[in-house]
Amino acid sequence: MDSLADGRVSYIDGRRIEDLTTDPTTRIAVGLVADCYDTFYSDDPGARNPLLAPPRSAAALREIVGLLRGVDMLAHTTFTSVMTLRTVLPQLQAAHPEYAERVRAHLDYVADNDLRVTECITDAKGHRALSPSKQQDVDAYLRVVERRPDGVVIRGAKLHITGASLAHELFVMPTKKMGPGEEDYAIACAVPANAPGLSTINTTYAFRGEDDRHYPMSRKRQMPDCFVIFDDVFVPNERIFLDGQTEFSALFAHSLGLWERLGGVAEMAHDADLLVGLAELVSEANGLGRVAHVKEKISELVIYATLVRSGLEAAIAHARSTEDGFVYPDELYTNAAKYHGAAEFNTMARNLIDIAGGSVLTAPTIGDLELPELEGHIRQYMTGNPDVSGEDRLRIMHAIRDMVADAFGGWHYVTNVQSGGGLYAQRIVTRKHYPMKESVAMAREAAGLSPKE
Ligand SMILES: Cc1cc2nc3c(=O)[nH]c(=O)nc-3n(C[C@H](O)[C@H](O)[C@H](O)COP(=O)(O)OP(=O)(O)OC[C@H]3O[C@@H](n4cnc5c(N)ncnc54)[C@H](O)[C@@H]3O)c2cc1C
Structure with a gap:
């Protein structure tokens, strides 16, 4: 819970959230995330979140899916994000070993620090029938607006992102296959939740009143979904997993x-x-x-x-x-x-x-x-x-x-x-x-x- 006080910028209902752990709209979701940490806690110094262990057999996969039952949505998105990165690793390794190396280092960083990760894929998208490069608004899909020797600057928005305001890391990736001329949109990277230029607008189905006992389901299962704005966010090279290779964008x-x-x-x-x-x-x-x-x-x-x-x-x-x-x-x-x-x-x-x-x-x-x-x-x-x-x-x-x-x-x-x-x-x-x-x-x-x- 302390880790959320890292300067991140988050809003709800027309106001800035000062403290996610006490705000009536996010407090319970934060508690559920904290409870999940307690559930899997081990004092073994080498312990890692069991949800992140790469399955090596169908039986191991079944076991891990069983563990998902009852965990909060942010644990879910962490699992999904990590498994996604593990699945793409062999193909990245074959074509772009430098990206694969960064992905491996990032996966270790997430596991060693038992971080929570959210999946940022859905762009604002603008006119649905037009591809990213044909949009009137060039930022309708998240893109690289500047390349520097030490990293890139990204701009755009990712919508409906589950748990983005409570995660430590945002795993950003293209929402679809990009074509020639759309290299700037072929960007996958990891962004920390408190990166300058990043902000989230929360929506939640959580009951807003004081006594939520007549909400027996949602009082135990809730997580904000977020409108995430990347207003010229700098991403250092070691956090970039794809930049410009449109053939790998999907x-x-x-x-x-x-x-x-x-x-x-x-x-x-x-x-x-x-x-x-x-x-x-x-x-x-x-x-x-x-x-x-x-x-x-x-x-x-x-x-x-x-x-x-x-x-x-x-x-x-x-x-x-x-x-x-x-x-x-x-x-x-x-x-x-x-x-x-x-x-x-x-x-x-x-x-x-x-x-x-x-x-x-x-x-x-x-x-x-x-x-x-x-x-x-x-x-x-x-x-x-x-x-x-x-x-x-x-x-x-x-x-x-x-x-x-x-x-x-x-x-x-x-x-x-x-x-x-x-x-x-x-x-x-x-x-x-x-x-x-x-x-x-x-x-x-x-x-x-x-x-x-
Ligand atoms: C509660 C909730 C949580 C979510 N969590 C996440 C999350 O954590 N991370 C994340 O990245 N996303 C998340 N999503 C986003 C979800 O994946 C998208 O809502 C979904 O992919 C549809 O995209 P859209 O909302 O932009 O709708 P659209 O893409 O506008 O789709 C609306 C309809 O239009 C159709 N359509 C769109 N474009 C075309 C086209 N070119 N040709 C023909 N038909 C088309 C679609 O098939 C659909 O029927 C979440 C969504 C919800 C509702």
């Missing part, structure tokens, strides 16, 4: 996409089981556990949860390896599972809301329940099935609202569609890695056509 983005989506699937597999559990609980609390249409909706939820987890398992079971033995998840299963989990999430949330009823939105708060003059009435009228107390039913309703029907629910709704490059990106990558030739050959044979030469 390498980082592809690799980040894979790890980001794997992390997303792991998160969605957990959330899917949570949706099933909440649906089962609320149907019992409402006294409708045996009703056919309710059971059908829960069955759909069960199938959804099982398929998302199957995709995660398949992505790990079919893991691949770089030349240097670093294991990464399978592209096809990772992308297909991420797409399915994200695209169907909102339908599954609808099932849950459908089963639960209007109290999802209107149940009195825990504070209301504690008022002596209200307690009896609330307990009485919140009771559905008498086997479940009115208080338990009220708490279940709050959990559902927080998860799928409030600010955190809205965040889920948009994030599932947009994160990891959006649904479109997952469709493209899935199709690219699908064994289409084999399927077409099967179809030709089934239709009695001659095999294609």
Whole structure:
């Protein structure tokens, strides 16, 4: 927590944040990050964050994905950033060993100091149909504006960056493949959070009031997303991992996409089981556990949860390896599972809301329940099935609202569609890695056509 007092510049709601550790909008997220440090703490002098250990087998990858469960989002982005850099290392090494050397040194620096890293890939992008060099505003994509003997100066903005205000390091990379003439946009580097010229504007779904007990989910799972401004930020040579080699500009983005989506699937597999559990609980609390249409909706939820987890398992079971033995998840299963989990999430949330009823939105708060003059009435009228107390039913309703029907629910709704490059990106990558030739050959044979030469 002390490390955040390093002069970084961060804003929210039209004001500068003086102290991230006490500000009501970021305090809880900071606490969650600190708790994760405690979870993995070891007094072994050589200890390193286990999330950053390079997996050397599918079993090791499975173990690490298991560790992600329950960690804060910044630990997640640290994991994703580090794994991305490890995945690109062999290709960088082959073509630009000097960059690979810097990446290795930076990975050691992050691990030795147990730093938190955020992924800065999404640019402001300007006119979506135009490439970076065709934009009216040349800064719509982050670019190098000056090259000096000791480093470069970068300008631009990276948007929606999870946890950027709380991280120690920002891992900056191009959002897509750059073409000839776009060398200045082909920049990947590491920027410390307190670099002069860097500032973050926070948004958060965190509850702004004092008593957040009726937000049982988001009080334990929150992280600001940030609009990050690079206003002529100097980056020294040793922190530059790519500068001008357009043919490598998409390498980082592809690799980040894979790890980001794997992390997303792991998160969605957990959330899917949570949706099933909440649906089962609320149907019992409402006294409708045996009703056919309710059971059908829960069955759909069960199938959804099982398929998302199957995709995660398949992505790990079919893991691949770089030349240097670093294991990464399978592209096809990772992308297909991420797409399915994200695209169907909102339908599954609808099932849950459908089963639960209007109290999802209107149940009195825990504070209301504690008022002596209200307690009896609330307990009485919140009771559905008498086997479940009115208080338990009220708490279940709050959990559902927080998860799928409030600010955190809205965040889920948009994030599932947009994160990891959006649904479109997952469709493209899935199709690219699908064994289409084999399927077409099967179809030709089934239709009695001659095999294609
Ligand atoms: C809560 C949240 C957290 C996020 N965290 C991070 C993070 O930590 N780091 C990070 O770098 N990013 C992060 N993202 C960004 C996320 O990856 C992007 O939102 C996503 O890639 C879409 O980009 P965009 O928002 O600019 O939308 P757009 O790119 O404008 O996309 C909107 C729609 O337009 C389509 N589209 C865009 N351009 C074209 C085109 N040329 N041709 C055809 N169709 C097009 C897209 O497919 C999509 O359907 C986060 C997003 C959210 C919502």
